[in-house]
Amino acid sequence: MAEKFFQAASAKPAEAASDVLVRLDNVRKHFPLQSGFIASLLSGGHTPAVKAVDGISFVIKKGEVFGLAGESGSGKSTVGRLVLRLYEPTSGKIFFDGIDICKLPEEQMRRLRARMQLVFQDPLASLNPRMTIGQAIQHPVSIHLSHLSQEEQREKVLHILEAVGMIPPESYFELFPHQISGGQRQRVVLARALVTGPELVVADEPIAMADVSVRALLLDLMMQLKEKLDLTYLFITHDLATAKYVCDRIAIMYLGKMCEIGPLNEVYQHSAHPYTRALLEAVPVPDPRRRRTEPMPAGEIPSAINPPPGCRFHPRCPLAQANCAVDEPPLREIRPGHFVACHYAEKV
Ligand code: SF4
Numbered sequence: 001m002a003e004k005f006f007q008a009a010s011a012k013p014a015e016a017a018s019d020v021l022v023r024l025d026n027v028r029k030h031f032p033l034q035s036g037f038i039a040s041l042l043s044g045g046h047t048p049a050v051k052a053v054d055g056i057s058f059v060i061k062k063g064e065v066f067g068l069a070g071e072s073g074s075g076k077s078t079v080g081r082l083v084l085r086l087y088e089p090t091s092g093k094i095f096f097d098g099i100d101i102c103k104l105p106e107e108q109m110r111r112l113r114a115r116m117q118l119v120f121q122d123p124l125a126s127l128n129p130r131m132t133i134g135q136a137i138q139h140p141v142s143i144h145l146s147h148l149s150q151e152e153q154r155e156k157v158l159h160i161l162e163a164v165g166m167i168p169p170e171s172y173f174e175l176f177p178h179q180i181s182g183g184q185r186q187r188v189v190l191a192r193a194l195v196t197g198p199e200l201v202v203a204d205e206p207i208a209m210a211d212v213s214v215r216a217l218l219l220d221l222m223m224q225l226k227e228k229l230d231l232t233y234l235f236i237t238h239d240l241a242t243a244k245y246v247c248d249r250i251a252i253m254y255l256g257k258m259c260e261i262g263p264l265n266e267v268y269q270h271s272a273h274p275y276t277r278a279l280l281e282a283v284p285v286p287d288p289r290r291r292r293t294e295p296m297p298a299g300e301i302p303s304a305i306n307p308p309p310g311c312r313f314h315p316r317c318p319l320a321q322a323n324c325a326v327d328e329p330p331l332r333e334i335r336p337g338h339f340v341a342c343h344y345a346e347k348v
Helices: 002-010 037-042 076-083 106-115 133-144 150-163 182-194 212-229 240-246 264-269 274-281
Strands: 020-032 049-061 065-069 091-096 116-119 200-204 232-237 249-254 257-263 332-335 338-340
Touching: 020 076, 020 232, 049 065, 049 076, 049 232, 049 249, 049 257, 065 076, 065 240, 076 091, 076 116, 076 200, 076 232, 106 116, 106 133, 116 182, 133 150, 133 182, 150 182, 182 212, 212 232, 212 240, 232 240, 240 264, 249 264, 249 274, 257 264, 257 274
Parallel strands: 065 232, 065 249, 116 200, 200 232
Antiparallel strands: 020 049, 020 091, 249 257, 257 338, 332 338
């Protein structure tokens, strides 16, 4: 039954000539704050806004797992929602398969959403406790594939339940979210995202809430489904150990800006931004005899309402020079496909 689903879901229209599925050009997302004395003070008297994403550009190629990593507050989850146009950008352009989605009327955007889906971090919070598993998965089918009969919609739900390892699928159809395990709930959330046959899945910390014992199984399942369903993932995580396991390329974000982008092995083996270095140093080492030489950078991530001038990382950077507090470093290519925003990348 699962194979039938895979074949049907992979039968997509002929691809455009480009191998790029998603493109962001200089995208900003500023969330205005309610004006008040403290907000005004923090923003230096200007209209206060949280600069969650502040001028980022990157592409996601068809069929790749593109990782987006950074600490909490870096803006990575906001990027995920911008890609799906769940947030409107403050400025900049976002393309999906060559289509400028910011200009699409709502009705066309609604149809395009069948080709892009979001997997949330917390499966319990994202599933309606009053809907059965079957109803939850059938809901997007009834919206995006409304031409199908009730029987065909049910068949589709059963196929995808089987595809995510909920076997036999009929036995899960009438259960409620609280009647299955946490790992099974995450499979249901995956099934709900994949049932309409999307090309892009934005996975926002997809295993962060799962029990440690099932995390590797869920990642394996996601990678198997990627191959069988010809998916592209935007994989958002704070955990570089997890990213290493699944990503083809990775981008590191800090306070709404891109620090470093490149092929995964290149960035991990030749990281050239002090922030990336610090994140990599924070990855747990299985061998207790090995000691870390560099700790995480000192201090908290600064306010995104009034971010530091110049390089945003300069207040925490162990290599900062005087010009770092004044001149913003551009993202520049230091090796083929490897981009870094640091004035002193060659010295890192
Ligand atoms: Fe550190 Fe300066 Fe590079 Fe920013 S530009 S990461 S402050 S060395």
